[in-house]
Every structure is written in structure tokens, then in C-alpha cells.
Amino acid sequence: MKERFVVVSRMPEHKRKKRSRSRSREDHHAKRRNDGKIEQLQKEVNNLTKVVETLVSLQKKKIPRNPSPKRNEHDIKSIDDDENKENNPESEENLWLDRNEEEELSENTEQNTTKNSALKILGMDPNDSKFKNVKYHPELKNTWLKWKNEGLPDKNKKDILESYNRKGEFYTEAPKLNLEIVPLLSEIAKKRDQHFVDTQNCVGTAIAALGAAVSMLLDPPEEGVDENIFTDYISHAGQILTDVFHQQSVAKKSFITPQLNKNVKPVVETMFSDKWLYGDDLKDKVKDVKEIEKACANIKEKAPQKHTFRSREQGNWKYPPANYRQEQQPSISVPPFIGGRQIVRAAFLKKGLTEEAVDVMICFITKATLRQYECSLKR
Numbered sequence: 212m213k214e215r216f217v218v219v220s221r222m223p224e225h226k227r228k229k230r231s232r233s234r235s236r237e238d239h240h241a242k243r244r245n246d247g248k249i250e251q252l253q254k255e256v257n258n259l260t261k262v263v264e265t266l267v268s269l270q271k272k273k274i275p276r277n278p279s280p281k282r283n284e285h286d287i288k289s290i291d292d293d294e295n296k297e298n299n300p301e302s303e304e305n306l307w308l309d310r311n312e313e314e315e316l317s318e319n320t321e322q323n324t325t326k327n328s329a330l331k332i333l334g335m336d337p338n339d340s341k342f343k344n345v346k347y348h349p350e351l352k353n354t355w356l357k358w359k360n361e362g363l364p365d366k367n368k369k370d371i372l373e374s375y376n377r378k379g380e381f382y383t384e385a386p387k388l389n390l391e392i393v394p395l396l397s398e399i400a401k402k403r404d405q406h407f408v409d410t411q412n413c414v415g416t417a418i419a420a421l422g423a424a425v426s427m428l429l430d431p432p433e434e435g436v437d438e439n440i441f442t443d444y445i446s447h448a449g450q451i452l453t454d455v456f457h458q459q460s461v462a463k464k465s466f467i468t469p470q471l472n473k474n475v476k477p478v479v480e481t482m483f484s485d486k487w488l489y490g491d492d493l494k495d496k497v498k499d500v501k502e503i504e505k506a507c508a509n510i511k512e513k514a515p516q517k518h519t520f521r522s523r524e525q526g527n528w529k530y531p532p533a534n535y536r537q538e539q540q541p542s543i544s545v546p547p548f549i550g551g552r553q554i555v556r557a558a559f560l561k562k563g564l565t566e567e568a569v570d571v572m573i574c575f576i577t578k579a580t581l582r583q584y585e586c587s588l589k590r
Contacts, residue, residue, distance in 0.1 A: 355453050360483050362461075363454035371447045372412065375419040383415030406462065413455045420448040460484040472574055474500055494567065497574050 377384040385408045396404070424444035427436050467488075468479055478500055482490040490496075552573060559569040 351449075355449060358450065358453040359456045360485055362457040363450055367450060368413075368454055371420075371451055372416055374447065375416050375423075377412065377415045377419060381419060381422055383418045385409075385411035385415065410455060410458060413451050413458075417448040417451040417455075420444045420451070424448070457484075460488065463488060472576065474504060475574055494571050497571050501570075501574060 387408075388404055393401075421444070424441055427441055427444075464479075464484075468476060471479060475497060478496050479489055479493075482493070482496070485491065487493065555573060555576065556569050559572055560566075564572070
């Protein structure tokens with residue numbers, strides 16, 4: 212009996228895997244699309260269910276239509292509104308959505324209020340970054356700003372400092388330097404410490420005055436708060452603080468002015484501080500100084516050079532006399548590398564400064580600093 216062999220052709224292994232993967236991807240995408248449609252239908256069903264429940268609840272609360280001999284306009288209007296609600300289910304849905312929005316807003320408001328109160332308890336007020344709307348009296352503004360820029364008169368300052376006891380129960384005196392440290396300090400350090408002591412005593416006086424004013428409000432006397440005394444406390448604190456502000460500006464100048472050009476120092480020392488430490492018109496004043504220097508240089512005549520002739524005394528023919536000095540040969544002078552002003556000017560221009568600003572900056576640089584750049588290179 213003859214055996215029959217059936218040849219079954221099989222696809223390669225890699226092609227079958229590839230086709231099975233593509234089919235699985237298509238099935239996965241189709242499943243995701245079906246799931247999305249089902250979720251969308253479920254949402255629509257839920258919305259319709261809520262609308263129906265709302266309609267039922269409103270239908271229960273609806274006023275019965277019983278015949279009555281008299282109906283006022285309010286009843287007729289309410290009945291018409293109910294009929295319109297029945298005919299327009301969309302309005303009912305909008306009403307339901309509006310109520311949900313109101314509930315969400317109320318919840319958010321409560322959460323914000325709770326958060327703000329917690330921040331205030333912790334000392335972090337969310338409104339601290341906003342400026343407070345304050346109105347200043349014109350006379351107070353003019354007087355205090357003048358003292359801030361020019362300083363408090365010495366008589367006023369002395370009277371206020373002597374009016375408050377900083378060493379009493381409310382101790383606001385500046386701390387003294389320990390006696391063991393005083394011998395170790397230089398004279399400059401002692402002067403600097405004295406400046407800090409004076410500043411702290413002024414601030415301590417202002418603190419004492421403000422403390423007295425606040426204490427009058429917290430624990431008022433039986434006869435009531437005296438407005439004149441209360442105003443004096445507040446005014447004294449403000450006057451002292453304006454002088455402290457001025458003294459700090461003077462201290463800043465004392466560190467900067469010695470580094471300026473000596474020709475500019477007299478002009479700078481007479482200028483008052485406002486928004487800028489040396490005033491708004493510093494550039495114009497420096498230009499005036501430069502023009503005056505140029506004018507004076509042209510007016511001043513150069514003194515003529517005097518040539519003195521000295522006869523050499525002849526002494527021993529074999530040896531030079533005792534007072535004879537051999538003329539030194541002039542040393543070969545090396546030309547300077549580049550002018551110091553040019554180097555400084557190039558550096559400032561590279562930073563993006565204008566020509567006028569560079570001229571002002573160079574005027575402030577001392578000659579000793581410029582001389583460092585003008586020296587010749589050593590070979």
C-alpha cells in the first residue's frame with residue numbers, strides 16, 4: 212500500500228510573530244476605542260439621570276393647579292416658570308450646574324480663608340508684599356524729608372536724647388565695649404565703635420519713645436489718652452530716625468570719598484544725598500570741575516627753565532679733582548606700554564558704558580591708581 216505524504220507549507224517563524232503582533236496591536240486599539248465610547252455613554256447617562264432626579268424633585272415641590280377665584284401676579288408667574296421648566300429641560304440642567312458651581316466656590320472660599328488664617332498665625336501674611344495705602348501730611352513730609360537729607364538740628368537732637376532714660380526699666384542703651392578688649396583696638400577701630408554706639412543710642416531713644424506711645428494705647432490712663440503727649444512721643448521717634456538715616460549716608464560717604472580724585476573731593480563733600488548718594492547732578496558738577504581745570508591750565512604760564520653754568524676747577528692733572536663727578540650717561544628710556552587712562556577707558560567701554568560715563572569714572576580715579584598703569588615694562 213502506497214503511503215501518501217501531505218506537504219504542509221508553513222510560514223517562517225519571524226513572519227508569524229510579526230503578524231501576530233500587528234493583530235494584537237489592532238485589537239488593543241479597538242478595545243481602547245470601545246472603552247472610550249462606553250465611558251462617554253456612561254457620562255451622558257449619569258448626566259441624564261441627575262437631570263431626571265432634579266425634575267422629579269422640582270415636580271414634587273410644584274404648586275398644585277387648583278381652581279381658585281383669585282390669583283395674584285406672583286402665583287401666575289411661578290406657574291408659568293414651572294411650565295417653562297417642564298418644556299425646557301436644558302434650563303433645569305443649567306440650574307443644576309449653577310448650583311454645583313456655587314457649592315464649589317463656597318468650598319474654595321472656605322479653604323482659602325482657612326489657609327490665610329493659618330499663615331497669619333505662623334507670621335506669614337500673604338498681603339505683606341502689597342504696599343499699604345498711606346496718606347502723609349504735607350508739612351510732615353517736607354520737614355522729615357529735609358532732616359533725612361540734611362540731618363536733624365543739633366539742639367533738637369540733644370533735647371530729644373536727654374528726654375528719655377535709656378538705662379531704666381526699659382533698657383535701650385547701646386552695649387559697652389568690654390574693658391579687656393579696648394587696649395587691643397587701634398584708634399580707627401575705637402572711632403568706628405563710637406560711631407556705632409551713637410547710632411544705637413539714637414535708635415534706642417526712638418524705641419523708648421515708641422514704647423511709651425504704644426503703652427498709652429494698651430493701658431490708657433483713667434483720665435484718657437493725652438493727644439499732645441502721644442503726638443510728642445511719635446514725633447520724637449520720627450525725628451531721631453530721620454537723623455539716623457542721614458548719619459548712615461554720611462558714614463557711607465566716609466568710606467567712598469577718600470578714594471576719589473582730590474580735585475573732585477571738595478565738590479563731592481558739599482553735595483546732599485537724596486535718591487543718589489552724591490545727588491542727581493553729580494555728572495554735571497564733575498564736568499564743571501574738569502572745565503575749570505582746563506581753563507586754569509591754559510591761564511597759568513609756564514616758568515622759563517634756568518640754565519646754570521658751572522666752571523670746573525682744575526686740580527691734579529693726573530687725577531680728577533675731589534668734587535668732580537662723572538657725567539652719567541642718559542639711560543635708555545623705555546617708552547610706556549599704553550597710557551593708564553587708555554587702559555581704564557577701554558575696560559569701561561568694554562562693559563558697555565557711554566563716553567560721558569567713562570569720563571566721569573576716570574575723574575574719580577586717583578592719580579596714584581593711573582600711575583600704576585602708566586609705568587614702563589621692565590625688561
